Amino acid sequence: MRLDRYDVKILQILQHNGRITKSHLADAINLSVSPCWERVRKLESAGVIEGYGARINQELLVKCTAVLVEVALKQHHAEAFRRFESYIAECTAVTECYATGGGVDYILKVQTEDIDQYQRLIDSWLEADLGIERYFTYIVTKTIKRDEPALNLSPHLLR
Template identity: 55%
Template sequence: MKLDAIDLRILDAIQRDGRITKLALAEKAGLSPTPCWMRLRKLEKAGIVTGYHARVALRRIAPVASVMVEVALANHRQSDFERFERVIATIPEVIGCWSVGGGIDYFLKIAAPDIDAYQRLIDDLLDRELGIERYFTYIVTKTVKDETVLPVGALIGRP
């Protein structure tokens, strides 16, 4: 689907405020409400807009240890990757998982109540014999930037 400047304004606005009213969205997009709503529905149907979410300030609810983990698997057969990914997808504390090229196979982002809980999670993964050859743990000491708004215009070459 080819996006124009109006689509980009719609995407930017709903990323910044998923609860924006139809009227406010139309104003930001530079359209009347009905055509704006139709464009939004088109973006949803095309799978470009995949959902609406709230950002939760977890640290205001409970203590949390944020941990980044590099994981390298011992074997690199498709079945090894599939088994690892299937298990990781079921663990709620794993809030991000990226398969990467290079010297490691995955980056994990984990949210645990504390470092001991994190280590129990890792010990459990190792006990499951998922083929983890090695892992490296990085404790997040300060969040410098955690952006959820994607620079769609810049990524597709439009201001």
């Protein structure tokens, strides 16, 4: 999908303020409301805009321990990766999972009530025989920054 400067500006604005009104968005990009809204709908239907939501400060609502986990698998073939990834995709305690290059295969963010619950989760993974060779646990002691990445749509980066 080719984006022009209006589309880029719409995306930048919506990334920071998903609750902006149609008229304020149109004013901000110097278009009338109808063409502006048609562009938003086009970006939504193309999957560029995946959805809208609120960032919830979970720490104010529930007791939660965040843990970062590095996982290395025993085997490195497609079926081993598929098995691990499909299992992790269904695990609600895993809030983020990234396949990585280098010394580990995956980095996960896990959120549990406490360390005991985290250890029970890891034990269940090991019992499920997901092919984990080793894992390293890093307890999050303080969140320094938690933002979505800024949208960088420089013209030379656009497809």
